[in-house]
Amino acid sequence: MSFVVEVWHLTRHYKSIFLSLVFLLLLPIGGCKRNANRIVVGSKNFTEQLILGELFAQIIEARTHLPVERRFYLAGTFICHQAILAGRIDIYPEYTGTALTAVLKQQPSGDKQEVYRRVKQGYESKFGLSIGPPLGFDDTFAMVIRGEDARQFQLKTLSQAAAFAPKWRAGFGYEFMERPDGYKGLVASYGLRFAEAPRIMDLGLLTRALKERQVDIIAGNNTDGLIPALDLFALEDDHHYFPPYEAVAIMRGEILKTHPEVGAALGELSGAISDDDMRRLNYAVDGQHRDVTAVVKEFLHQRGLIN
Numbered sequence: 001m002s003f004v005v006e007v008w009h010l011t012r013h014y015k016s017i018f019l020s021l022v023f024l025l026l027l028p029i030g031g032c033k034r035n036a037n038r039i040v041v042g043s044k045n046f047t048e049q050l051i052l053g054e055l056f057a058q059i060i061e062a063r064t065h066l067p068v069e070r071r072f073y074l075a076g077t078f079i080c081h082q083a084i085l086a087g088r089i090d091i092y093p094e095y096t097g098t099a100l101t102a103v104l105k106q107q108p109s110g111d112k113q114e115v116y117r118r119v120k121q122g123y124e125s126k127f128g129l130s131i132g133p134p135l136g137f138d139d140t141f142a143m144v145i146r147g148e149d150a151r152q153f154q155l156k157t158l159s160q161a162a163a164f165a166p167k168w169r170a171g172f173g174y175e176f177m178e179r180p181d182g183y184k185g186l187v188a189s190y191g192l193r194f195a196e197a198p199r200i201m202d203l204g205l206l207t208r209a210l211k212e213r214q215v216d217i218i219a220g221n222n223t224d225g226l227i228p229a230l231d232l233f234a235l236e237d238d239h240h241y242f243p244p245y246e247a248v249a250i251m252r253g254e255i256l257k258t259h260p261e262v263g264a265a266l267g268e269l270s271g272a273i274s275d276d277d278m279r280r281l282n283y284a285v286d287g288q289h290r291d292v293t294a295v296v297k298e299f300l301h302q303r304g305l306i307n
Contacts, residue, residue, distance in 0.1 A: 042088075043071075055300070058300055095247055100122075102180065123250065132250075136277075138275065140221075140245045142235070144234050173201065173203045177200060226283065249266045268305055
């Protein structure tokens with residue numbers, strides 16, 4: 001049995017592990033008082049989030065000289081959201097479409113400006129959280145197949161791929177299976193039927209599992225640097241099912257009142273990262289196995305954002 005398949009069997013318990021992490025995260029701090037002059041940056045547990053978290057941390061350190069604690073690998077959206085509400089982290093990177101559907105539980109929209117406005121208003125009124133300006137790229141979900149299959153069957157869109165789905169095995173992350181803008185709505189929109197129930201895998205294993213033919217289609221990300229590197233192909237969402245997922249910083253309102261310079265520092269990243277930029281950053285870490293800290297420092301230096 002291959003490593004990927006073995007890990008897939010383990011990740012069937014992902015839901016229980018996920019809920020356990022939530023429980024641990026929400027345990028009382030035991031009287032420890034947070035240092036108001038220390039900024040805690042969090043992130044989810046995949047490469048792009050680590051890069052964005054490190055970007056936030058480095059530019060805050062460069063512009064404010066405040067000490068920054070990195071609290072990365074916080075699993076998915078729910079844990080990061082609970083962590084920032086509980087004051088365990090001050091800032092983390094999020095995506096507008098995820099915030100709108102998974103957190104605010106609102107209906108998706110294809111209008112980027114409308115989605116951003118609704119998220120900004122909803123987070124401020126419901127949670128007292130501030131939303132930074134978009135960083136410049138849209139990390140929408142991408143249904144990904146092998147490049148050779150796309151060429152052989154002349155596939156470009158998800159509508160075209162639906163005819164082949166009954167022979168394909170799908171691989172998705174746990175969160176994609178559960179979220180309102182994920183699996184259930186997707187298969188309904190396109191009439192997708194797969195050869196068997198989707199395999200639930202850790203996000204970091206999906207692209208390799210596809211390349212190694214453990215699965216035939218996955219829910220990836222538009223900015224995944226391994227898509228071109230591994231000769232994979234992202235199918236066009238021709239029904240426009242997925243909403244825009246512009247990357248933004250979620251920030252605790254209290255931290256911005258105490259340290260407005262933090263918001264000003266993160267504001268310098270507004271529009272600074274294109275889709276291609278993010279793919280290159282992701283590939284540098286995932287494909288070239290470079291250190292995240294060094295990759296981020298090089299990018300910020302090249303853009304003149306740090307010395």
